[in-house]
Amino acid sequence: MVRLRTSFANYVTVWVVLLHFVLLPALFFAMGYVIRKSHEDLFVEHARTFARVLAEEFEAGVALDSPERTEDLLDLAISHGEARYAELFDRGRSIRSQLGSTGIVAPRHTDLGFAQGGDNIYFIVLPVVRSGHNAELRLGFDEQPTQDRIHLALTRMLWVLASYLTVAVGIAVILSYRLSRPIHQLRNVSRAIASGDYGQPLNVSSGIRELHELATDLEDMRRELVGVNDRLRTKVKEMEISEGQREELQKQLRHRQRLETVGTLASGIAHEINNVLVPIILFTDTVLKDLTLSSASRADLERVLAAARRAKDVVKKILTFSRELDEAKLALIDLRGVVTEGLNLFAALAPSSIEIRTEIDAAIPLVKADATLALHLVINLCSNAYQAMEGAEGVLTVGLRYQERASEGAITQLCVEFWVSDTGHGMDPGTLERIFEPFFTTRSVGQGTGLGLSVVHGIVESFGASIAVETQIGVGTTFRIFFPTTAQAGIRSDTDVPVA
Amino acid sequence: MQNILIVDDEPDVRDALKRVLDLAGYSARTAANAMDALAELERIPADVVITDIIMPKINGVQAIEMICKAFPATRIIAISGGGNFGITSYKPRAITTTAYLASAQSAGAHLVLTKPFEAVELIQAIEEVLGVGHA
Numbered sequence: 001m002v003r004l005r006t007s008f009a010n011y012v013t014v015w016v017v018l019l020h021f022v023l024l025p026a027l028f029f030a031m032g033y034v035i036r037k038s039h040e041d042l043f044v045e046h047a048r049t050f051a052r053v054l055a056e057e058f059e060a061g062v063a064l065d066s067p068e069r070t071e072d073l074l075d076l077a078i079s080h081g082e083a084r085y086a087e088l089f090d091r092g093r094s095i096r097s098q099l100g101s102t103g104i105v106a107p108r109h110t111d112l113g114f115a116q117g118g119d120n121i122y123f124i125v126l127p128v129v130r131s132g133h134n135a136e137l138r139l140g141f142d143e144q145p146t147q148d149r150i151h152l153a154l155t156r157m158l159w160v161l162a163s164y165l166t167v168a169v170g171i172a173v174i175l176s177y178r179l180s181r182p183i184h185q186l187r188n189v190s191r192a193i194a195s196g197d198y199g200q201p202l203n204v205s206s207g208i209r210e211l212h213e214l215a216t217d218l219e220d221m222r223r224e225l226v227g228v229n230d231r232l233r234t235k236v237k238e239m240e241i242s243e244g245q246r247e248e249l250q251k252q253l254r255h256r257q258r259l260e261t262v263g264t265l266a267s268g269i270a271h272e273i274n275n276v277l278v279p280i281i282l283f284t285d286t287v288l289k290d291l292t293l294s295s296a297s298r299a300d301l302e303r304v305l306a307a308a309r310r311a312k313d314v315v316k317k318i319l320t321f322s323r324e325l326d327e328a329k330l331a332l333i334d335l336r337g338v339v340t341e342g343l344n345l346f347a348a349l350a351p352s353s354i355e356i357r358t359e360i361d362a363a364i365p366l367v368k369a370d371a372t373l374a375l376h377l378v379i380n381l382c383s384n385a386y387q388a389m390e391g392a393e394g395v396l397t398v399g400l401r402y403q404e405r406a407s408e409g410a411i412t413q414l415c416v417e418f419w420v421s422d423t424g425h426g427m428d429p430g431t432l433e434r435i436f437e438p439f440f441t442t443r444s445v446g447q448g449t450g451l452g453l454s455v456v457h458g459i460v461e462s463f464g465a466s467i468a469v470e471t472q473i474g475v476g477t478t479f480r481i482f483f484p485t486t487a488q489a490g491i492r493s494d495t496d497v498p499v500a
Numbered sequence: 501m502q503n504i505l506i507v508d509d510e511p512d513v514r515d516a517l518k519r520v521l522d523l524a525g526y527s528a529r530t531a532a533n534a535m536d537a538l539a540e541l542e543r544i545p546a547d548v549v550i551t552d553i554i555m556p557k558i559n560g561v562q563a564i565e566m567i568c569k570a571f572p573a574t575r576i577i578a579i580s581g582g583g584n585f586g587i588t589s590y591k592p593r594a595i596t597t598t599a600y601l602a603s604a605q606s607a608g609a610h611l612v613l614t615k616p617f618e619a620v621e622l623i624q625a626i627e628e629v630l631g632v633g634h635a
Contacts, residue, residue, distance in 0.1 A: 270581070271554065271581045272581075273581075274581025274614075274615040274616055275510050275512075275513055275581050275615060276512070277581075277615070277616035278510075278512070278513045278516055278517075278581070278615050278616045278617075279512035279513055279515065279516035280616075281516075281616050281617070281618060281619075282516035282517065282519065282520050282616075282618075282619055282622075283516050283519065285520070285618060285619040285620075286516075286519050286520055286523060286619065289523065308616070312616050
């Protein structure tokens with residue numbers, strides 16, 4: 001079944017019209033009956049009174065004795081009593097007023113009611129009793145004027161009711177419009193809310209209490225939704241941040257696992273190579289003891305031995321590094337001293353084409369680290385920077401500062417930042433991804449072991465510090481190491497450490 | 501002539517050591533694992549045992565403990581090239597050459613030597629353990 005839906009205004013209007021269409025005819029017929037009845041009663045009353053008075057006149061007076069006088073009285077009924085017919089019947093003789101309408105035949109008895117017989121005349125028949133007479137007065141009153149008055153009254157009433165209907169429908173339309181306007185506004189706002197627009201405030205001022213309350217409730221709901229929405233947005237943002245942190249942690253974990261895998265392999269390979277180097281070194285050594293060897297063979301064997309020793313050194317580097325990390329003694333140290341010492345060592349190696357700048361803050365708190373390993377760190381990073389600028393002029397900047405570092409969760413942490421910046425060739429993303437892997441190197445064979453930055457990474461991890469790299473091809477690279485500090489760590493600024 | 505037993509699962513390492521020691525005037529024998537070494541010592545006692553640490557079945561540390569118990573007079577030199585017992589037991593920065601050699605020393609080794617080493621270093625090590633023993 002299809003249910004017809006119409007607007008509130010139409011609904012109210014239709015119902016008002018329907019109601020009046022039922023009520024107004026009923027009202028019309030009821031009031032019509034009253035009007036008709038009162039007019040008829042008045043007419044009948046008048047006719048009967050007049051007839052009684054005339055009959056008494058005949059009974060009391062002498063009119064019956066003379067036909068002329070009888071006719072005069074009957075004429076009076078026509079001229080003053082609104083009758084159209086007047087007749088006196090006495091002893092078989094009939095006297096009729098000549099003023100009345102002709103062609104009317106009176107009945108022998110009084111009409112039972114108004115507008116009977118279809119002749120538009122109300123007849124009254126009265127006996128006139130006087131000694132010697134047995135007369136009968138017959139009067140006929142014209143119903144037409146009364147009929148006209150009734151008709152006129154009904155017509156007027158119809159006009160009044162029609163006017164009333166028009167006004168009532170008009171009021172209903174205006175009223176329903178006034179009612180439906182705030183409802184429309186409420187609807188618009190709730191639609192806006194449903195479609196996600198909570199910003200539109202609700203300004204419904206209705207004199208109707210229920211609508212006013214509904215508007216107030218809706219406005220409260222909207223405000224609540226705005227609040228909930230804001231809270232949700234904050235929550236989602238927080239979740240996005242924590243998701244970002246999780247991804248970052250996972251990335252770090254993957255990186256760490258890869259480093260560990262590579263480290264495991266490296267350690268295993270170191271063991272194998274060491275075992276292989278034992279017979280190489282010892283047998284070569286033994287053969288070299290043979291005095292009958294030609295000088296050329298001896299020179300060749302010396303080179304075998306030298307190569308084996310170099311291999312031994314490479315492997316030793318890995319294992320020594322592991323051991324150093326293993327034996328790292330973390331203590332609160334002043335990084336300024338370590339950085340200065342590292343720079344002094346490095347400056348002796350660096351060619352004059354490289355300019356070394358320092359940006360070391362005066363006040364740096366102590367950080368938890370191992371002094372020997374920290375020195376390794378400085379030298380490794382400086383060597384790496386220098387190699388990135390090899391064969392060209394460049395600037396190497398080493399900095400140390402105490403600052404707040406904002407991490408992903410918008411939590412700021414106090415830390416000491418140590419950075420080494422070069423103006424070298426920079427790195428592509430593929431290289432950047434792998435720089436901390438052991439044995440990963442971009443340099444040609446024999447120029448580097450590829451251990452430098454993995455050593456840096458290992459050292460940074462053993463300190464519980466973190467490392468970040470910024471690089472741009474052709475512009476340079478900056479390594480930043482963040483040492484977490486605690487509020488308890490005192491800030492050291494008593495002495496200025498000279499920098500070479 | 502001092503009697504020396506070399507225990508290592510690598511034939512090349514065993515032979516190289518034997519060659520150096522033979523040339524240096526020692527009487528050197530070899531064993532591929534700890535069980536063979538014990539049997540060999542049972543047969544003819546040795547003055548010095550040079551043993552690897554990482555070996556299949558019975559590792560060097562266990563072998564040192566057994567030799568110390570059965571032949572208290574024998575001087576022991578532990579040698580190791582680092583690495584780890586097995587990839588699954590890998591602990592970064594925990595098990596290194598130093599760790600192996602330290603545990604060998606605590607098990608009873610008189611001297612530890614990191615692989616690879618020069619012939620001179622080996623001879624010096626043997627002289628050292630024997631010198632200490634005969635002083």
